[in-house]
């Protein structure tokens with residue numbers, strides 16, 4: 445069944461808010477009473493539809509706050525259908541809202557049936573446009589490089605598509621190997637920075653003392669060994685996107701510097717005196733629990749708010765329905781083509797094992813397991829054993845003697861070659877065969 449569309453009702457009159465809430469059955473209704481809570485809902489849930497009262501606190505008699513919210517929503521999520529609700533003497537502001545990109549307006553007093561009609565029409569249009577966007581992107585594949593049919597993951601893809609065109613900072617939260625870098629690239633590729641650089645840096649992989657100069661660059665003579673001026677990753681990404689992987693591992697001193705950069709949008713190279721303006725979009729990713737790091741004082745709360753204007757939770761692979769076997773087939777096809785190996789299928793036991801395993805290393809682990817199996821498996825089909833996944837599968841049929849012999853030969857050759865560090869003469873001796881025979885076995889198993 446299709447998922448309910450999300451409808452955000454922005455209304456400061458509590459009575460009207462609860463009245464409206466009940467007339468939108470079938471929608472996933474979210475509520476907000478002011479600008480801050482409305483934007484928090486938009487960032488967290490990316491509602492497709494919004495009804496927006498233009499008269500919001502702190503100055504409910506005036507439409508300026510409502511119009512500001514409208515602009516902010518459309519800058520974060522331009523496809524959102526916003527219906528503005530105004531007082532009956534406020535036609536001018538209603539028209540201005542439509543000029544700013546609102547889908548429609550509705551003049552109070554609210555007639556719930558009428559408003560519902562407008563929202564339903566907006567919803568239909570939204571779905572139509574969404575379907576067109578999907579087809580334009582090339583059918584089933586939700587994002588380049590992302591293979592999935594899981595509803596949770598499709599939601600993630602839609603969110604990426606929706607936030608990509610804005611300049612909001614995006615924080616991708618997910619375990620190792622869930623595809624954070626793939627999604628960060630998608631954010632870049634779908635933004636208007638696509639033609640510019642995508643610069644990635646892994647904050648956990650670089651020692652603290654080097655990370656600062658990697659990020660901010662340095663002038664000649666800034667420190668011993670600084671023999672020439674070097675620009676940092678931030679400057680390198682100018683006009684493009686900077687991907688800060690493992691941002692939870694950023695040392696506190698650099699968190700302060702990064703925060704300053706995000707506020708000022710200028711960098712000062714180490715040993716430099718000039719503030720250099722840099723225009724980048726920042727995407728961060730982490731597999732750490734930032735809330736816990738904030739509590740223990742290891743991550744700055746103010747930086748967290750800066751980098752997570754939009755935060756996206758990526759589900760682990762074992763929670764994605766049907767994806768493990770879908771990905772396994774896709775990887776099998778890809779690696780077989782790359783290795784010029786015949787494309788074997790999986791046994792049903794292998795598929796059960798793939799679907800049943802918890803994949804702690806997520807998509808990367810699955811990718812590695814399939815790559816190895818494509819190289820190593822010598823039976824007609826890839827089994828759970830080939831994948832290194834213990835399985836309760838009974839062999840589907842008695843193994844052919846030839847297969848058993850091949851496997852034994854393969855094991856013996858690999859063990860002997862390993863023991864003598866690849867020396868052919870010694871390995872042949874060890875195996876009690878001639879060198880030509882060993883050569884032909886190496887060819888047979890493509891081990892040369």
Ligand SMILES: Nc1ncnc2c1ncn2[C@@H]1O[C@H](COP(=O)(O)OP(=O)(O)OP(=O)(O)O)[C@@H](O)[C@H]1O
Nearest residue numbers: 589590591592619620621622623624625626807808
């Ligand atoms: N949904 C997907 N479809 C196809 N390939 C994927 C998908 N998700 C991830 N991959 C592949 O899995 C590998 C790991 O993905 P990626 O590097 O993006 O993960 P990550 O979350 O950034 O990992 P880490 O936290 O360890 O840096 C990559 O080779 C990527 O191409």
